[in-house]
Amino acid sequence: MRKIFVIGIGAGNPDYVTVQAINALNEVDVFFIMDKGREKEDLVRLRKEICERYIKDKTYRTIETTDPPRDRATSSYEPAVRAWHDQRAGIYERLIREELGEDECGAFLVWGDPSLYDSTLRIIDQIIERGAVAFEYEVIPGISAIQALAARHRVALNQIGRPVHITTGRRIADGLPDEADDVVVMLDANCSFAAIDDPDVEIYWGAYIGTEDEIVAAGNLQDVMADIEKMRREAKRRKGWIMDTYLLRRSKEQ
Template identity: 60%
Template sequence: MRRLRVIGIGTGNPEQLTLQAVRALEAVDAVFVLDKGREKAGLLRVRREICERFIARPHRIVEAQDPERDRTPSDYPAAVEAWHAARAALYEAMIARELGEGQCGAFLVWGDPSLYDSTLRIIERIFARGRLAFTYDVIPGISSVQALAAGHRIALNRIGGPVHITTGRAIANGLPPQADSTVVMLDGHPRFDHLDPDLTIYWGAYLGTQDEILLSGRLGTLADEIRRVRTEARARHGWIMDTYLLRRSEDA
């Protein structure tokens, strides 16, 4: 039977792969990757470098063009559902065509597969259809949330306090009233002007890599600088992945 491994690869630094991930890669015959265009070619390059470094046996990189996604939908859930359906059809065809019986294939997931990534949902969708026989498992990875805390040398939570992890889209109207420490991911166009300027922000981009950028301080003081640095970094690299933690003052 075919076997699939969904492997978390951290935030782009090969040194962040766990020993479990390295051992999982040693058994891989094919690695499935999606081409996201010239702007994100660096993400594909990192995956290739990881394979060259950790897969000693003969293997192949199977590439396909990522299905188009509506980035400004009137119905966000419906747009995501359509995108996932297109990806599922593509993945199923790639696995059926490129992975023989008894072989092992891998999907290398940025960060950790459990956190704001669609791969597990798509693999489960294919598995549930039952048209293609395979088993699969998941290897966790270091997430950008962990790398952010390490970079700033902070704990995510206050003593006994909760941590709220969400997206830029979800805080478009502000933070939840009860949120004390809020981690924000997938914020493609951070505005900050709708948030309390007295929040403390811990911001990071290209976390855990040699290109890492870290900024922290009062949100109202740093907001413009973060937007400027972010724009310049994206122009320089062709892509950017950033994450930030917002924290209320203790006497708020």
Template identity: 45%
Template structure:
């Protein structure tokens, strides 16, 4: 049986790695390190730095290119599933080629493997292909934690629910009923623009935890355009962007 360790490494600050994450990476036989294109070299560079400078041992590092998801697929989930199948095939080949029998392979996952990430879904595909895996998840600090900490706000209101959703659902279905707080990640369409009303407050952040972190907060009706511009400028400057925001209705 191959042991697969999915290790959350936080949202851009190596100081946020847990001792458990470091120990797990150090004990791996192989660390798979994804490359996601020239525009996201900083993400690969952080993983390389962790492997070379923060670990006391030196597991074998195997880098691989991430397949590109076909954004033109008519049905969003069909495109995502095809993309995940391609990733599972790459993982299967790399494990067969580089991981010793009954060995341990680790992947460093941005944020947390169990929140708004698909590494666990891809691992399930390997099991469905007949690969005998023992999966371990090492939780990490998430962008949602970083956002609320950076803005110094609690995640929820007193006794209030929080819904983590997508920009697409926010645009298509509007504000979820009986939910005072909504969190949205990686919303390239800035879907908060589709919401109306003067009772909404937004806390937005991009590159949270990284040196280039940007934060904007205020009444949505007042700062919406500012966020749209800041996001576009940051993406143009860096070639990529990761952002997240929290929306809350006034009592």
């Protein structure tokens, strides 16, 4: 039977790749690599570097395909994302059916960890539901940008006995959730932290964490937000794309 691995490769540093991921990489016959917009060249290059570095037998095949663009013009975010997932499910299904032999093993290499803001697992579930191609699959966890951020700042994500809230820039644009003292923000294209005027919030910020372009900053949000906005703007201009993650903390610990 065909087998698919969904392998978390970590969020940028090839050293983040786990031993479990290396073992899985070495079982793969075909890697499916999806191009995703402007950052694609750098991210595709890292995936190829990982394969080169960790796979002993170089007889694997690589199939590159372009991800369909998401409709960003529509105001209804969730239906647009669902329609985009449908399209991607069709592409992944065709790749598994046409490019993978009956007893072969394929893999999708997922940035960071597959459980966080990544649609691969939802798409695999959709393909299984359609029933047009049969396969088994296994998920290998990876080091997410959140863990990499926390390690880089040498900070625990939660305060003693308190929860951690993980969300997107879009969702904190109107302020921090009332109940959350520690909020991790991903996918923020607009420096949404700049809208928060609470003087007691600290920020631990990082861009391109784990890569040679890494930039980090931390401090009282009101004191450092202008510097972070400037660094972010300049880095994005220089490189053409940016990925950043941050922890916002209302301090409860004395």
